Amino acid sequence: MKKIFCFSSLLVCSFIASSAHAFWDQSHQLIGSIASKNVSEKTNKAVERLLNIPLDYPGSFELSKNTNGFDTAASWADDIKSYKDQDINNDLSSCHYIDIPFTKEKIGKKITDAEVMEKLNMIMEKNSQNSISCLKSSIKTLLVTSTSDANKAIAVRMIIHIVGDIGQPLHNASLVSKNEADEGGNKIIIDKPVTFQNINVTSSVANNLHKIWDGSLGIYLQFPYNNEKSKLGYYTDEEKEATDKNAKNIFESSDFVNLKNRLLNDKNEESIEFWSINSYKIAVKYAYSDLVFKSLNKFDKATFSVQFKEGWKNYQSSRADIIDMQIKKSGIRLSYLLNSIFDNLNIKNPYFELVSNIKNDDNIKPLFVR
Template sequence: MKKIISNLLLIVFLLSFNFAYSWGTTGHRVIAEIAQNHLSGKAKRHLKKIIGQEKLAYWANWPDFIKADTTGVWKQSEQWHYINSEPKTNIQTFTESINSQQAPNIYTQIKIFSAQIKDKNTSLKDKEIALRFLIHLMGDAAQPLHVGRAEDLGGNKIKLKFFGENTNLHSLWDTKLVDFQKYSYKEFAGVLDVKSKKEVKQIQYGTLEDWLYDSQKQANSIYSNSVADASYSYDYNYKFESLLERQLLYGGLRLAKILNEIL
């Protein structure tokens, strides 16, 4: 009986783990690795002062791992990973919408952590914590359903099957599509990070508001082409593989741009 209870508890834990995490460990490390490849010499020197020889990928998942903390120290950070917004028709109305939200969210925190890292008066320890969050949240900003809709919790309430396994739309995009590609994070970063310098600059163009709006537009496409209670397999991957790759690449290049600007 004890063994059965233990197994059930393990299953519950694993399900909650999959529900709560974003991009999965592989996706976040792909984004961090791509960003690492595009850091300026100055940014690398400043990063060395903050995290030594550690790579961005090493810290890419820390803000998810601390969700397991039982002291409550990081509980307030759970709402920093996303922002809810109804579909907007243009960047102006979208920007007005996210600026009107009072609660801390991915938009407010990326700005706050960027400012802390840039501020010469911020201690090295506080800069390190801010950097850990910035690496991760910029990855979350590229996951379209982290700029999703409140009524379905960014796709978490939209149940479906992927290769016969019960999941939801958010988890499908967080982990299952990435894992289906069967790359290590370094392999995935390597096959995606092949753009010319001109193309990289085009992807990096714009502001945080522009990038979040871009993610929301991609979320709208995902919502329109994903049916609740449907059973997907190769067909879904075929339809969305290119968008998945786009978002991982864009997340990495845009993270690099912010780090190069603030360091």
């Protein structure tokens, strides 16, 4: 029997292909590791149980076995893309992003939440499957008793991943010109590719704007990519230890405690749409600014070249704190979201309200396999 995953309030199965990638493994796994240090013991046990359920589709048994921790599970939704013979890759491709449009004259400027929400609602109506709808459906899956453990195991992996995707600014925005779009910076080619240092002393190259932000601007040592290793979910002890160390340093910092308190007292946090709007505004104001567009008129050919107005190092240093903050916020959101699902103590906070609203919304359907 062919297995197809369906998401969204309309139960529409999407077959939209995308060239967009996600945060690279290092950033996704750092987010997962941060969350693991901030969840309750009950939540940790519930998540660990689901992550240890063997899955042969999507992916393979070996992949699910090797990605059974908060950290490595964060990469699973990207790792399954290596199984190109599985239709699920097409089904889930649009779960990694939502392309909220903006035009060149908006770059570097402040935009109101209301303005972005109007655009977001239009996109949600047009494309019923996206990162927001998939995250809601995955949450719903963990809240109902009518779905199998296998579905729940897939759902928790999707949640761990998508929260990180929504935190990556360029998974929420798309520069448009006439009838063309840049696919979250994937079509913006950097005239001089940027090199990021990997943990094993090799390097990774980012040749477009999207990849630069997927690599967290290189503020952390990245993991070298190998398709075959990714297909099996193989990550080295050195990579896992570095992730744990970085997460521990973040978790124990006073800034992190202050950020947690701020988010817990922000009513906007009870809306996944707000998370996306927040990332969108960062993309428009910071990710696309300080760039010199060299061939915007050739937009219809999918590539227009840009160079950094004041050099790559200046661009990187002036945005390092921004991307680091997005990683921290994603880890916090993920932890409180999972606590609200698995360890509901009726503690009133934005994430409790978020989960309650999804649970009570009959238009949001769980994912299922058939």
